[in-house]
Each structure stands twice: as structure tokens, then as C-alpha cells.
Amino acid sequence: GDSVTQMEGPVTLSEEAFLTINCTYTATGYPSLFWYVQYPGEGLQLLLKATKADDKGSNKGFEATYRKETTSFHLEKGSVQVSDSAVYFCALTGGGYQKVTFGTGTKLQVIP
Amino acid sequence: SAVISQKPSRDICQRGTSLTIQCQVDSQVTMMFWYRQQPGQSLTLIATANQGSEATYESGFVIDKFPISRPNLTFSTLTVSNMSPEDSSIYLCSVRAGSYNEQFFGPGTRLTVL
Numbered sequence: 524g525d526s527v528t529q530m531e532g533p534v535t536l537s538e539e540a541f542l543t544i545n546c547t548y549t550a551t552g553y554p555s556l557f558w559y560v561q562y563p564g565e566g567l568q569l570l571l572k573a574t575k576a577d578d579k580g581s582n583k584g585f586e587a588t589y590r591k592e593t594t595s596f597h598l599e600k601g602s603v604q605v606s607d608s609a610v611y612f613c614a615l616t617g618g619g620y621q622k623v624t625f626g627t628g629t630k631l632q633v634i635p
Numbered sequence: 636s637a638v639i640s641q642k643p644s645r646d647i648c649q650r651g652t653s654l655t656i657q658c659q660v661d662s663q664v665t666m667m668f669w670y671r672q673q674p675g676q677s678l679t680l681i682a683t684a685n686q687g688s689e690a691t692y693e694s695g696f697v698i699d700k701f702p703i704s705r706p707n708l709t710f711s712t713l714t715v716s717n718m719s720p721e722d723s724s725i726y727l728c729s730v731r732a733g734s735y736n737e738q739f740f741g742p743g744t745r746l747t748v749l
Contacts, residue, residue: 557738564745566727567727612677616738625677627677
């Protein structure tokens with residue numbers, strides 16, 4: 524079945540540091556890929572998405588590129604802020620009404 | 636996109652009681668999903684709820700423990716029955732919407748069972 528593997532956290536960075544959170548997947552066919560963010564005490568919000576190979580999703584300074592050859596969708600941000608402290612989930616779906624498969628989440632803590 | 640609200644936002648309950656969580660969406664959707672997120676964990680799908688039919692439960696979840704109603708295309712309830720401390724979790728309502736069937740989530744209901 525489909526699966527998503529994320530780097531384990533927590534990740535602790537200083538403000539303005541470069542962020543990479545690794546995500547790899549296994550899936551049949553051509554899944555759509557997503558990053559969700561969960562701020563403390565809140566539900567999940569869709570951060571960005573990519574629906575086909577080589578697509579780059581971007582939002583709020585975060586980016587991720589759909590790499591089919593390496594089955595990866597790593598999340599990056601050039602300069603993190605304290606307000607980016609949250610848990611980040613990588614996810615995929617085969618489309619239509621197929622289930623969404625989530626990674627285990629990576630907690631990011633940004634310190635001033 | 637879809638805007639989802641849940642009630643209650645949090646509750647503290649006694650062992651053996653039941654709690655019903657409500658989920659309201661601002662648009663009509665075919666499928667609604669209920670997830671559980673245990674402390675420090677990822678999301679686990681409990682069931683998928685279609686309007687006018689019985690919910691479909693994932694392995695490890697049963698209707699007697701988590702009865703679901705779906706009376707119309709914008710509303711659903713999840714009941715956590717005969718609660719035990721192991722049921723302490725965040726319960727999230729979710730729908731699919733948008734051009735690529737993105738998944739949208741409600742703010743969650745934080746349940747603590749004593």
C-alpha cells in the first residue's frame with residue numbers, strides 16, 4: 524500500500540536558518556503530494572501541494588518539488604521565523620476518493 | 636476550499652460516558668472523514684461518512700464504539716462511546732474539496748477522558 528516517510532523530529536533551528544524536512548513516498552500510479560502544517564492547539568492546514576512530476580508547490584515562503592525519480596517531496600524554506608514553529612505533515616493521495624496517507628509529522632521549533 | 640467548524644472544541648469526560656462531536660461544513664460535500672490524532676502522533680482515519688448511507692470504518696474501529704451520523708451534505712457527528720482514558724485524543728473532521736480533491740480539516744476536538 525501507499526506510505527509516506529518523514530524525517531524524525533524535533534528539528535530545532537535558529538531564526539533565519541534554512542529549513543529542509545525530508546519526505547519520501549511509495550505509491551502506485553501518480554499520486555498528488557501535500558504538505559500540511561499544524562500550529563499548536565489547532566487543526567491541520569494545507570500548506571502546499573503538487574499534482575504531477577516536477578511540479579513545485581509554494582506558499583508562505585515554503586517550497587517543495589515533486590521528484591518522481593527519487594519519490595521525494597522535501598519541504599524547504601530559506602529563512603525560518605519563530606512563527607513557523609509547528610508540526611509539518613507530508614501526505615499523498617491517489618486522487619479521486621482514495622484515502623489520504625499521512626507521514627508521522629515533523630515538529631519544528633524555531634528559536635529567536 | 637472548505638471552512639469546517641467543530642463543536643465542542645475541547646472536553647473533559649469521565650470514564651464510561653459518551654461524547655458526540657459535531658462537524659459543520661460551509662458547502663455541500665459528498666464525503667466527510669473522521670480522524671483521530673493521539674498525543675504526539677500522526678492522523679489515523681476512523682471512518683468515511685457518506686450522506687444517506689452507513690459510514691465505512693477502518694480496521695480497528697467499529698460502529699458500536701464510534702457511531703457516525705450524516706444526515707445531510709454539510710453536517711456529520713461522531714460519537715465516542717463508553718469512553719476510557721485511551722480515547723483521549725484530538726478528533727478531526729475533514730472533507731475533500733477543490734480541483735485536486737485537497738483535504739481540509741476542522742480545528743479539532745481535544746478530548747480528555749479521566
